[in-house]
Amino acid sequence: MSTATVNDVANNANDLAADVKKSNNKSLGEMLIKSLPDALKKFDPRNMWHNPVMFIVWVGAAFLTLLGIFQIADGSLANGEPVYFTWIVAIVLWFTVLFANLAEAVAEGRGKAQADALRKTRTTTPAQLVVGYDEENDPDVRGPETGHGPTSIMEVPSSDLKLGDVVVVSEGELIPGDGDIISGIASVDESAITGESAPVIRESGGDRSAVTGGTRVLSDRIVVRITQKPGESFVDKMIALVEGANRQKTPNEIALDVLLSSLTIIFLVVVLCINPQASSVDANVSLTVLVALLVCLIPTTIGALLSAIGIAGMDRLVQRNVLATSGRAIEAAGDVTTLLLDKTGTITYGNRQASNFHALPGVDHDEIVEAAALSSLADSTPEGQSIVDLARKEGKEYDEIAGAVPVAFTAETRMSGLDLPNGERIRKGATSAVEHWIETEGANVGQEVIDAMHDRVKAVSNAGGTPLVVVKQNADKSIKVLGVVQLKDVVKKGLRERFEDMRKMGIRTVMVTGDNPLTAAAIAKEAGVDDFIAEAKPEDKLAYIKKEQAKGQLVAMTGDGTNDAPALAQSDVGVAMNSGTSAAKEAGNMVDLDSDPTKLIDIVQIGKQLLITRGALTTFSIANDVAKYFAIIPAMFMEKFPGLGVLNIMGLHSSLSAVLSAIIFNAIIIVLLIPLALKGVKYRAEASEKILGRNLSVYGLGGIIAPFIGIWIIDLFVRLIPGF
């Protein structure tokens, strides 16, 4: 791997994206065939044991296979049924198990491509270990030759790195493990993880200090302290997740398992008790039919698809470049009732835009427009450009004045501006900065002007904008306050509608911002969120989450900084940005590789879709039993009690064809539902009543009707088999 180029890594990522796409577009048939070997491996009873419902089918199939062998040896064991009947039923049951295994294998297969691509980046790379690292002698870890201390650099394989080790990574090298930069700044290609080819800047200190093993340093040199234990790197975790290797059942899956197992037990008892009961009226039923009835009644459909649904849910998240540390987190996302959304970057674009020029009384409107626009011409920031654009919208176009010197914004002056060749100086900045400048320049603008300025500033703030005061210093050093440019937060398009959707789904949206309450309220109103936290400090977030949780709400949030970590840990669904610190990533239960906080909304929808799919297929599976009863019960006893023929409402041809048709339907329905299990039931943001009503009619009512039709059709073919 050390010889691999940056391009290779980028290619890997692109291949990965392509692979995932391809596997999604592949026809069902192709997917099934490709997963066949994996499905066959799952026939191992030690594996089947984990799925009680399918295990029963497995046992039933094995039992009938043995029974079939005995029946060939001694035809009298067949009780008058054709000997091959048991064989056919056994084969259909084996196929039922196979289809269940296929469903799981297909779901897992989709994660495999991703895991393979990731695994490539995990190959051992040489690491430059700093021996005896000493913070005193930082930032230049150059080894003993610089005379800077007793440090020495040793090359070790990355797999030998321990928690707390310090390594140096230079241009072109792969970062050997997850860690935090303790010194230096570098541009890093993280495409192997994120699929995003543009390099990102990582530097020590602050919230951009985390680096991931397997990513490549493109420029400069950084010193990294390793924060992972061997074999537990972020990439390792990702691989395990997408492969479903250590997939643990979620609480809801366990509860569903309990229900399904109970239904299985009850049907097992019912079927075992049929012959003792039937013996009272001499209507004994053959073992083959009993096993077939049992398999039909136990909830095989959902039993077969349950794990595939879970894996597919995780997969949908991964396709959106979000990694969840557990399936539990996805379920929790479906349950979320409160969303904490950071204003900047999530609700509004990162940059404010000029929306209005407010001239002070006695100042010509054109004068402020001209001054503001001129001073912004050389300003490449989005705010500056938006001022020029706004002026252009008013039909005013200005050319750069030759000889004018732009004054850049500095943290010290907190103003930017333009010095004109004629000695005039234009400055724009926050109110306090401008006032300070006026004072230091020794100018006196008069109390009325100051008051007028403050009035404007306040009006702009109240409207949710950010005021930018524009002043002009004449050549004679007198200063004229021209007015205020209103910078406005621009709410992202379509968000209002999405928040409206959220409300329908019963989710409260809460905006978190550092703005003052007035500004925050104005933006909150414009964006359509339900509540806001103004002048928010990280501990306010934490307090708000605790308050909501005390009311029984489930809270989701995004965060990236180290000081977000406690809130991320406290929240029920904490999505850490990949660009954030390791502390944040460690605290959250999901990581968004694209670092796009808006995705929180998608995550919630994916969670809901997962739960809906699970519920829909459970309902469908259980509702199926009605038709199967009506197929098999008359078949079992019709010969002895012809009156029960009335219950044969599907008009099935014979006892044997009815039984066979029912179990064939039972097997085929699994395959037919695999795409639904993988794709998930369509989800629209609506009130729960509507969703429930629709899903109940599709999967509940449909679940009752579909097998009646399906079994009837299958019977039309089965009756053609000689002897049936």
Add this chain to the structure above:
Amino acid sequence: MVYFYAIMAFGLIAIILAAIYKPLGDYMYRVFTSDKDLFFEKWIYKIIGVDPRKGQTWKAYLRGILGFSLLSVLFLYLLQRIQSVLPFSMGFDNVPGPLAFNTAASFVTNTNWQSYSPDVTLGYTVQFAGLAVQNFVSAAVGIAVAIALVRGFALRKSETIGNFWVDLTRATMRILMPISIVMGIILIGLGVTQNFADWIHVTTIAGNQQTIMQGPVASQEVIKELGTNGGGFFNANSSHPYENPNMWTNLIEILLMLCIPVALTRTFGRMVGQVKQGYAILGAMVILFAASFTFVVTAESFSNDPITSLTGGSMEGKETRFGIVWSGLFGTTSTSTSTGAVNSMHDSYTALGGMMYMLNMMLGEVSPGGVGAGLYGILVMAVVAVFIAGLMVGRTPEYLGKKIGPREMKMASLYFLVMPITVVVGVSLSFALPFARQSIFDTSLNNSGNHGFSEVVYAFTSAANNNGSAFAGITADTPWLDTALGMAVLLGRFLPIALVIALAGSLAKQDVVPVTSGTMRTDTKLFTGLLVFVIVLISALTFFPTLALGPLAEGLVA
């Protein structure tokens, strides 16, 4: 025409129940939420050494129920075994062991299955000090369990679910006793017998000698129905003219069976703070009840067997003073609650009509079910319904703000396993164990074939559901049936109760998830329909093979 009468009868019952629904439901709500103890209640608590203000954990609550019930069984058993030395025993001998066990188990569990024939087995003392007392307290235990479960939903982050001894005392003293006294007097006024007189010996017109039993009938009759007990003073139960002389008493007895189970849905709604939740549950009960009643009336009126078609209705085993409609209404009520009282002989119904009575019980007796037992039964089914369908709104399931997680699901699933397994295993063993099979065929059954099978099914269904009614053609007083049914009665009562109390405990510990528009609503018609569907699917369909071999094979003659 018969449907017109049926609708009128059903409507009459419905109107009267609607009128007492709120007052009775609200009254029971106050009984179980009040902080005040009446003076005689204070004495009781002092005597048994209970602090009425101290809540119990679910384990302590359950220990109370089981301990109390065990003592009751032992007491009742002993009382029967020493009957010969007790006063007012009317000369009856000690009751034999298996029968005494069966009767004790049966009355303590609110089943009142009568393997014995009361007319020739029990004297006044056992009837009064033993059976009548159990009629009250076994019903009160049922109410207590239901209230404990409702508290599980209503309480937040609570380790305790109320105090069993307080619930038991209040249910007996403030609900069952006052209603019994008032209604008992009314029943006496309407002609139900009440005396301690000697039996009357008469010579009939045909010249035969006949003994006519007397006794305190009305006092036992009222609690027999009110507590959904069902054990008659006479073997003929409510078809006996001393127990149920006329249409008025018939109407009152039906109302007595239904009033507490129905009104408890109101109590439930009040306790969880949303009366509409109670309506949704009640709706499911009404739908199941109405469907069942319609089916019975249809089966009895339009059976295609020759005699019924000629006479215009199957009147075999029914009193002419009640007819098909009022017999059907009484039977539906009795088998839908866990009463088991009969004013007609269920064994003589058409095969399908009799099947409906079995089905009422096989649904788990939730329409509206026994006092308390009906409410906790249907609430458990509501939990299952919420779990199955609730996922479909995109949230992990919750009912009344309580998450239905693995633990809750374990309790609910085991709950609905108990009854069907007890029934089918009981029936199967009766035919699979050689000695049992012999006992069944040689002694218990007079009818062969499907009908005989149905009688055994009915017996176990009735026992496991604590109903107590029977297809009377069966001779149940055999060592096998006495023991097996006695066991079924105990399993069918105490396993579910233990599970319900454990469920209450784990629900009470939870905090409440607030309702949002993303919450699955459980106070809607949609949910009522769903609940009915789940009850039918999970409970009734399990018995499809069994019913096919019994009443269906008998009734569906090609």
